[in-house]
Amino acid sequence: MPAFPRLPEHGLLICGLVVTRIIGWGSTFYALSVLARDIQRDLGLDVTVVFGGITVLLLTGAALAPAVGRQLDREGTRRAMCIGALACAAGLALLGVAQGPVSYLAGWVAIGIGHAFSLGNVGSVTVAHLMGPRTRRVIGLMMLATGLSSAVFWPLTAVLDAEFGWRATWFAFAAMQIAIVLPIYAAVPRHRHPATAAAAIPSPVESDEGRVPPAHRRTAFWLVAIAFSASGLVSWGLPLHLIELLRNAGIGEAEAVGIAALSGPATLLARLVDATVGDRLPVERTALAGLVLGPLSCFLLVLAPGSALTAAGFVICFSAAMGVISVARATLPLALFGRSGLGAMLGRLTVPQNLAFAAAPLLVAAMIERLGRDLALVSSAAIQLVGLLAMAALVRLLARP
Helix, strand or coil, rough: CCCCCCCHHHHHHHHHHHHHHHHHHHHHHHHHHHHHHHHHHCCCCCCHHHHHHHHHHHHHHHHHHHHHHHHHHHHCCHHHHHHHHHHHHHHHHHHHHHCCCCCHHHHHHHHHHHHHCCEEEEEEEHHHHHHHHHHHHHHHHHHHHHHHHHHHHHHHHHHHHHHHHHHHHHHHHHHHHHHHHHHHHHHHCCCHHHHHHHCCCCCHHHHHHCCCCHHHHHHHHHHHHHHHHHHHHHHHHHHHHHHHHHHHCCCCCCHHHHCCCCCCHHHHHHHHHHHHHHHCCCHHHHHHHHHHHHHHHHHHHHHHCCHHHHHHHHHHHHHHHHHHHHHHHHHHHHHHHCCCCCCHHHHHHHHHHHHHHHHHHHHHHHHHHHHHHHHHHHHHHHHHHHHHHHHHHHHHHHHHC
């Protein structure tokens, strides 16, 4: 008898969850870069306030993540995700009627609540509940598809904005949450108590309890938090300034845009490789490889500025590293700490990570402005090296008998 007799149904549901993630990230994160200029013009907001909505989203998610994580362990993810879809819809609708900074940022608070309940860690917990030992590969494939969010929603947002305006665009995205996302979330099976699930579906003890002994869990938690928060300080900030960095390195405007466009395919390719062959390696070692490649890519642009080939190598290597690390960020906690209490563990990890992600755009912008291109890249490499050292310490911890 196969380990997961209901796999076809679960496979269809996983496809649905991929759709919800494309819509979720596309409408609440990527769309802003297309609509920001019109919002800034019509509402008379400073550009920092407009993009500050993303910071508000991340900080709201960090504040709610621990409590939401504990709820996921107790009750499963279906109700939480349905609440999240409604909150995202309400937040997007608020953006559509915003008249100034208060109402505009209030919309992002609501979207942040929606993210905490339906995006973020909730998808990983859902997959862990449904797929058991297949979780790492399924999460990798989901993140591979989620990488298409920008490719889908940048042109879609541009078309809607041109035809109907930015307010109607937000309303359309709110309608997607109700009409498409909410029904898919409602189809998620009710969470069974671990003891009942174990009786129905045999699974190895280590997949429930994880690989880290109780005595080392606190140390492992902080090493994971440091590694991914340090890498996030760069990965959530540097890409926003990628074209500017390439221009400052002596690359022409059109060429810089073309080279920067390599970022998406490189990230997708790295996620595809990890999703298809990553099971052959412990996830902490693939994360270690990404954390090695990230700093090295930054030095490429410092050592050979002005070369289009070097610039392309920088973009491809950095994006591939971030693609690998993003998958590891979703799957490593499961491998280390197991499915038991996974929601609470991911919720705790979200706090330092989201704080780092929220600070990243401003930090990288300040480094480029005050230190210049080369020192900003060197500083970015140094920050990533902190994450590398933390991950190396984790690998050493796991190698202990």
